[in-house]
Amino acid sequence: MRRAEPLLALAGAAALVGIAYAAPWLRFVLTIALAKGLAVLGILLLLKAGQVSFGHAMYAAVGAYVVAFAAPGMGEALVLLPLATGIAGLLGLVVGLFITRYREIFFSMLNLAISMVLYSMLEKFYAITKGTDGIRVAPVTFAGLSPERESAEWAMFAIALLLAFGFGIVARLYLASPMGQALAGIKTRETRLEFMGVPARHVLLSAYVFSAVMAGAAGAIIAMTTRHVTPLLAYWTTSGELVFIAILGGAGGVLGPFLGAAAYELIRVHAAAAFADLWQLTLGIALLLVILFAPGGLWGVLARLFRRVRA
Amino acid sequence: MTAEITRRHALLAAGFGGVLLPHTLSAQPVAKPAELKVGITTFLSGPASVFGVPGRRAAEWLFDEINRAGGIGGVPVRPFFVDEGPGTEHLVGEFRRLVQSEGVHVMFASISSGSCLACTPLSDELRKTTILWDCGTQRSFEEGPHPFAFRTQGYGTPEVLAPLLYLLKHKPDFRSIAVLNQDYAWGRDSWELWKTAMDALKPGVRVVAEMFPRFNSTDFSTEITRLLALRPDVVLTTSWGGELTTLIRQATERRLLERSLFVMPVGEPSMPALARTMPAGHIIGARGDHWINHPAPRDRAAFDRFIEGYRTRFSEYPIYPVHHMAQAIWALQAAYAKAIEAKSGGWPNDQELANAFRGLTFPTPTASITLREDGQGLEEQIVGLSSFTERFPYAVPEKMIRYPAAEISAPVGQKSTDWLKTLRPGMETRVGAAL
Amino acid sequence: MIDWFHENGLLLGLALLDGLAYAALVFMVAVGLNLVFGVLRILNVAHGSFYAIGAYAAASLSAFIAAQGLPPWAALPALLVAAALVGALLGPPIEALLLRRIYSGEPVIQLLVTFALFMILEDAQKLIWGVQPVSNDGAMRLLGTVDVPFAGDVIPFTAYQLFLLPAVALATLAGLAWFLRRTLTGRVIVAVTTDREAATAMGIDAKRVFLLTFTAGAMLAALGGALASPTTALVPGIGAQTIVLSFAVIATAGLGRIEGAALTALLIGLGRSVAVYFAPELEVVMPYIIMVAVLLVRPQGLFGAAEARRI
Secondary structure (H helix, E strand, O other), X not given: OOOOHHHHHHHHXXXXXXXXXXXXXXXXXHHHHHHHHHXXXXXXXXXXXXXXXXXXXXXXXXXXXHHXXXXXXXXXXXXXXXXXHHHHHHHHHHHHHHHOOOOHHHHHHHHHHHHHHHHHHHHXXXXXXXXXXXXXXXXXXXXOEOOOXXXXXXXXXXXXXXXXXXXXXXXXXXXXXXXXXXXXXXXXXXXXXXXXXXXXXXXXXXXXXXHHHHHHHHHHHHHHHHOEEOHHHHOHHHHHHHHHHHHHHOOOOOOHHHHHHHHHHHHHHHHHHHOOOOHHHHHHHHHXXXXXXXXXXXXXXXXXXXXXXXX | OHHHHHHHHHHHHHHHHHHHOOHHHHOOOOOOOOOEEEEEEEOOOOOOHHHHHHHHHHHHHHHHHHHHOOOEOXXXXXXXXXXXXXXXXXXXXXXXXXXHHHOOOEEEEOOOHHHHHHHHHHHHHHOOOEEEOOOXXXXXXXXXXOOOEEEOOOOHHHHHXXXXXXXXHHOOXXXXXXXXXXXXXXXXXXXXXXXXXXXXXXXXXXXXEEEOOOOOOOOOHHHHHHHHHHOOOXXXXXXXXXXXXXXXXXXXXXXXXXXXXXXXXXXXXXXXXXXXXXXXXXXXXXXXXXXXXXXXXXXXXXXXXXXXXXXXXXXXXXXXXXXXXXXXXXXXXXXXXXXXXXXXXXXXOXXXXXXXXXXXXXXXXXXXXXXXXXXXXXXXXXXEEEEOOOOOOOOEEEEEEEEOHHXXXXXXXOOHHHHHHOOXXXXXXXXXXXX | OHHHHHHHHHHHHHHHHHHHHHHHHHHHHHHHHHHHHHHHOOOOOOHHHHHHHHHHHXXXXXXXXXXXXXXXXXXXXXXXXXXXXXXXXXXXXXXXXXXXXXXXXOHHHHHHHHHHHHHHHHHHHHHHHOOOOEOOOHHHHHHOEEEEEEOOEEEEEEHHHHHHHHHHHHHHHHHHHHHHHHOHHHHHHHHHXXXXXXXXXXXXXXXXXXXXXXXXXXXXXXXXXXXXXXXXXXXXXXHXXXXXXXXXXXXXXXXXXXXXXXXXXXXXXHHHHHHHHHOHHHOOOHHHHHHHHHHHHOOOOOOOOOOOOOO
16 A cells, blocks of 8 residues: 555645646635645654644644735745744744643644644734734735636636645655654553654654644645635634544544545535535544544555555 | 447436635536535524524525526525534534535524625635624734625624614713623624724713623622622623623622613523513614614515515514524525526526625615625614514514614625714714614 | 732622623533543543533523423523433433544544544534524523622622533532442542543443443533523634633643542633733633643642653
8 A cells, every 4th residue: 555655645736736627616625635635744743652733723823824924925825834934833843842841632732732723812912913814815925926717716726736736745754764653652652752762852853843844835725725714724623623624534544634625524524515514523423433433544445455455 | 329428428417526726717608506505504503503503494495485486587595504603623624525526505693793704715715605694893804805605694882873873862972881792703892893983973971891701601709799899871782692692680680780881782582582571771782773673664565475484484472683693594595586587598607606696685674685795794783772562472663663784784895893983962863773 | 019909809709700600601611521531531532512412402492492482491491401301312322323433543543533424523513503693591591690899889790600500510519429438339430530441351341331331421511501601602613622622621620530520620710700801811721721831830730640651
């Protein structure tokens, strides 16, 4: 399965492009799904170390607000993206230095607490952030060009897809490196790592910063795609959603998050269309079903199918 | 053979037309659609669903009635509802889905100001007529033109100015005021509008406390203690829904409303829930003129039919979102009638529909509403003092004053805060007529 | 400093009175969450839903009592009855049918199952009680107000908030402490909390203890909601707010500590009201600031014992 991953990734990308071409409104949904997949990929790295962050939406929110604040002055996507990603990564480093001292439930809750502080600040400093109303994001240029709507949508989709590939490859290399391998050590027997001379905190910190960077990139894409940012991006239920997608996709390879995100967005859009006031219930039931009957997530289901086809 | 080719050509053409031709191009001579699709964004989850659900009920009920009477321009109407609850990102995606995939002909956007601010630029991009059916933010039309967006009711500026004028007339000698608003756009903006207008109309009022408890708070005990200790002459709160109900219950229990005069510009929808708990003699507004005890509606029979129709169908009294949804629907009917007439019976395209909305005047049971050239609707405001009658189990206004919309709205092209600064003391004696 | 107290001392006194009632409610919810976490080792996100459902059920029962023409004092016991009913009806099936399947699973899975449950219950509440605010202030009016003298003036407080809520919270604290220390079942629960493996090895029926604890936790949350219902309007979304606050309380207190939850609830309750008087902008972030500050100094929480690291 692992060897088939690059091929599957290409096939998946081709399928996404096909869908985006055939159904224009889905292009938007899929761009968001790819962005969320990026953030979830970060969650997945932490999950490898057995740590659940219930506050990672804050880094996406930081990325998104950086874009919103910077876009009127410097509206170039190719500058905004690295800027947002860098600032989110920097915040991840600062928070990570403190938070990687904690494990399990404390790790989860501290992430939650810090994200709620950010959420409250975005809400409270109305003069700067426009509170819950949020900020409208000015249109951006792509390498100096300002395309009309249709092309701009395609450009955002392409950027999201490229970043998904880029970060996917880096994450794969990272997981295969000694640093990445050590993550699993934190989950099982952390002290052993340290006996072997591997500082567990550094291992976790590297994964934490990497995950913040990816969440920041996700936030930047979301901001440039929806063109409106609100504090809700940092609320704890949004963070919960990211963890939800990680489990839905399955913890296998780096494709899981994107698979999960695409499935999640599609379920949500269709649940919202079919029963507008019961979409939470629908998602909750879907999540329970996956956990109870397909514990490996969608990726696990695919892997089983794949094996059966080969057998 | 020939027949075969023609059929294949037709199929090909239809196929390509559907896939490749953008909607607006293929729509030049527009055929009458099989159904008139209306996308409606409203709160179906979260605290603001106290407005969203009655709004949806009103839409379902009125569209049912319209369809039973033959639809709009002979076309049956089909509403598509979208929940604003999950946030802007979800909403923006759903807006696109409705326009690009479902092919809705018109959008009704949003209760929350945030949602409206996100949807109006989309209406520009997608060139789709969008009716702002309930949100009140003055930013919508003051921060740039939106050629496809129209608001079929009043907005923040008149909705705050009318209660202020009423206060100046009712209690001209007040010297101190405290504000307790929800901490979000409406709470902050409405206070800015009020403060600007108050400083112009009655300079020198002391503001003893500005409190903005978290949006969706459920406990105001601490704020009430502070207000009890400060004893301001007037307490302004533009809060609504569960929060206003909670605030008034907690404040009444602790006799705060005996010490200070309350001004509640969005009081009306909370009155049924408060029932007899609401003390009499405080200033209440309804974001419009559609009070259930309106003493002189334009069309008494239509007004009673509307109120009773909603009441019997849903066993609850209609509150302002019901009226606002109805106004959007009546405006839609009027605009289609106008556009079809202008095209001498032909079905209008998106641009022609938008043209019909500009400057449209449509009747409501209480009065009539005109959409200005910037898209903003002019709706009368009625403010009064809470009181109890035999007819209703909850507080309704007495000593009502009606304020004509044009005199209390910022003129086209002016920002509300700039315009409010130009007001002069004594305006309360010139504007507004007792009912 | 002395000058400041001279000017604001009386206000500070008022703030403390306000904080008490709030702290009492926060405690009721947090203590149940903490009890459940101590025994089941599951952080129950759906705990907030029990709070909301308890509140709604109390309102329905009170309305029923009023409609039956029963004496008004019946509104008080109705709060208890409603909470007990909700706990007994929801607790056992959820524990037996759902949670029991995932005790051996990863923490993230456990967290997500309760998250899914939370989403489902959130919509279920809307189906049952609708979206219009529901209120239930019979009990509060029954007890009337008490005038507290203040700088030559009097400030009316409700007796319900000033006396009843703190009294019930204290009684719950004392009752729980007595139950856990002096009864057999209580000691068994403590044993399982301290060392689950050892306790089960000694022949303790863990299944029964789990079921009992979870039901008790659900009842406590429902009681918190029922007690809160007379002071507030019930609207969709109250569960989500309550649960994040409870998370902050128990993480600050140290996991599994009953008395710790009480003291932390008090700290957070008072902190909040002091903020309303002197720094309103900080009101919302107060609990999280307290939490982060405490965990910086004591990573295991105020009252948590440092856990031995696994080797």
